[in-house]
Amino acid sequence: MESSDLTESGTMRHVVYDRFGERDVLRVTESPLPVPAEGEVLIRVHGAGLNPIDWKTRLGLGFVATQIEHSLPWTPGYDAAGEVVAVADGVTTLAPGDRVMGMIGFPVAGGAYAEYAVANVEDLAIVPEELDLTTAAGVPLAALTAWQALFEVARLEAGQKILILAGAGGVGHFAVQFALERGAHVIATASAHNRDFLAGLGVHEVIDYHTTDITDECYGLDVVLDLVGGDTGKRALHTLAESGVLVTVPTNTADEVVSAAEAMGLRAHGMRSRPDAFHLDEIAELIEDGDVKVHVDRLFPLDQVSDAHNLLEAGHVRGKLVLDCR
The missing domain is CATH 3.90.180.10 (Medium-chain alcohol dehydrogenases, catalytic domain)
Incomplete structure (x- = not known):
């Protein structure tokens, strides 16, 4: 050594x-x-x-x-x-x-x-x-989770509409920035306290989950990134287009969210993040260029x-x- x-x-x-x-x-x-x-x-x-x-x-x-x-x-x-x-x-x-x-x-x-x-x-x-x-x-862990969920599982593309549940959290604040950088239209849920924070990152629409039901505001979405799980994740299935996909990150409720999607004839996937230095290098480059904070x-x-x-x-x-x- x-x-x-x-x-x-x-x-x-x-x-x-x-x-x-x-x-x-x-x-x-x-x-x-x-x-x-x-x-x-x-x-x-x-x-x-x-x-x-x-x-x-x-x-x-x-x-x-x-x-x-x-x-x-x-x-x-x-x-x-x-x-x-x-x-x-x-x-x-x-x-x-x-x-x-x-x-x-x-x-x-x-x-x-x-x-x-x-x-x-x-x-x-x-x-x-x-x-x-x-x-x-x-x-590392939060950014890799966001990256892998968006680009490997959901295969998010420019021009698509995405809803990110809990957009101001650890994974969420990376996910909104990655999605924006990719050219997606980004909607995120957050408390009123975090509205300005997310707007400052460039999020197109911020929904206060305390006062607003996402199904009243969102429909026909291409992607939902569920960082909450459980009943919230299942509710978010109603915002998807028929061809859309929901990726649910909390592992303890993933099975129930995926089962609910299948019952509705929709696509949903659970995921587990993993170490990946190549992805981390790409993320570091975005940070270096000032595209991600x-x-x-x-x-x-x-x-x-x-x-x-x-x-x-x-x-x-x-x-x-x-x-x-x-």
Whole structure:
């Protein structure tokens, strides 16, 4: 392993939990630095993005929880941005000093809520100079989810009409910008509080979901991106054209939304996002060109991870929450 000067102590602080439960299971501990294996690098993490999967897994819900339940304690987090400080032998594409971001350790290893983390080089993209590393931590999982949902599953094209449910959230605020950049007509639901935020991103129509039923405002749509799930996702099926498609992201209600679509003779698909450095490079280019903005609602120090999860779990976050791991 080639290495720049690592911390003299050779230890790092990171978040762990050794049982599933409420926010009080989260604690910060100290451990030896991880060592990158073949094809990996060690990152000095500046920021770790928070995602809904983090609190759901902490509660013991979903696929990841079933995979890690016998290997606790576990360090959560899949979004990391920071500086490469060491590379495994044979790694030639990255070097110490490179500024990188990526969806790391997905789905079982995790590890981003830490001062240092190992990552597979194939999951990492170079961070544009214009973007600070804590903000960059808000990009990977949410932006990749939006990108893959729109362009791989829905196959969104210029000129199409799309409705994005929860347009101001982590995935949503990327999705509206990607769809606009592709040349689509973009409608998004949000609270009145986020109307100006979405209008500022260029959204054509913002619907206040507190006061307006989407089926009164929308019909004949080509694409719906459902970031809410459940009854809201099923209701949104009524806004589709016969040839339209709905992509539902929340995995816990995907089956019921897809079944409801089938009963109506409509198309709907669930999806799971995945690491993809090529997509992340394309996203980084849009950020670099100023076509896409990353909005970080709040930055929390590592010690306040419980407060960050509290806000994350409550929903209604504008853009992203990030842990400052420096």
